[in-house]
Amino acid sequence: FQMRQCLAAAGVPVPRFRRIALADNPVLAARGVEFPCVLKPLSLSASRGVIRANTIEQFVVAFERIAALLVRDDVTVSGDAARYLLAEEYVPGLEVALEGLLIRGRLHVLALFDKPDPLEGPFFEETIYVTPSRLPDAVQRAIAATTTAACAALGLTEGPVHAELRVNDDGPWVLEIAARSIGGLCSRTLRFGTGMTLEEIILRHALGWSIASLERERPAAGVMMIPIPRAGVLRTVHGLDEASATRHVEDVVISAHAGQELIPLPEGWQYLGFIFARTERPADVEDALRIAHSRLRFVID
CATH class of the missing domain: 3.30.470.20 (ATP-grasp fold, B domain)
Structure with missing residues (x-):
């Protein structure tokens, strides 16, 4: 919230925003915003708790979902972050x-x-x-x-x-x-x-040491943060060798482990892993990442 205030005061283009107390009535709070909007916690990371709302009804659902998230055992917030959320204009693009x-x-x-x-x-x-x-x-x-x-x-x-x-x-x-x-x-x-x-x-x-060059190497590069498709317990991963063998793919790292409980957004914040690719053209990097991902199959119960 303070970041938004500083940027707006300096004339830096940011979405219109307002801070809303979690103690407020969400129906009344929704009447003071323009739609579509995005609700988000004042803290947290990796898009956790960030939800778009197109209507008052969706605003209320998102508001209550974020409020419930902030009191979970695996969430640590205090001060204003425990008492407020941010509602801001949805910026297309x-x-x-x-x-x-x-x-x-x-x-x-x-x-x-x-x-x-x-x-x-x-x-x-x-x-x-x-x-x-x-x-x-x-x-x-x-x-x-x-x-x-x-x-x-x-x-x-x-x-x-x-x-x-x-x-x-x-x-x-x-x-x-x-x-x-x-x-x-x-x-x-x-x-x-x-x-x-x-x-x-x-x-x-x-x-304060010298840096020979700040120029990135010439080839295009990319990463896919492998999304969690649904909630459950990860049992195993198939297709890792096939994904790793995809042309232009440098590495496939599965960071989730068998037996791990998977929680998708907006309550979750983790990924199943990462796919890395590198070659001359950005379009080919993107294609390689998508092909490698399509070769992976996650067994989730």
Whole structure:
């Protein structure tokens, strides 16, 4: 909420938003928002608890679902995060993720990821990230400029930045921005200069050591965060060898284990694993990820 306030005050394009107390009557609260809207907790991560509502009825259901989520045993929130949620305007458009490094206030874009799967709700499970972006150069420059403005509004001047933006005919809109690097295993997609990892780039910058190059390697790369198709207990995974043998696929990592309880969004936050691909063209990377995923079969009871 405070991030939204800072960005809006600085004129950075963000969705219209308001904070709503969980003690409020959701029917009355719904009358004060425009639809479609997105409800989300003030904390949590990985799209957990993020729900789109198109009507007052859907708003009430989403409100109550988030309220129930925040009192689960596996959720730890306190302060305002335990008392409020955020309702914001749903912004249509393409979604991208920007990975950057701030050096003396200047944003160096390390990678811009396209998210080719539509993220239209009612939940917002991320799946595929592919870089370099296939958006026009002018659009990519606008994304970088908007992210730079967001960093300035938040007072960020040094270190890693991860930003999520939507892009439509009105330009880029900042959904989230944080002084951190990309999460999970997704950073494995990125290599710089002569093979330097994202983590090495960040550490060298933090230590004041020289960095030979911030330029990402030439081949396109991508990752699929394997979504949980339904709730249940994971029994086994079939097709791992076939998926791993898919052309352009570098690795398939199954992070869930047999016997693990699987909880899909919006209550859950985990993935079944990750698929990594790398080749010359972004389109071929995307195709490889989809083909490899189609060869996996998860037995869930």
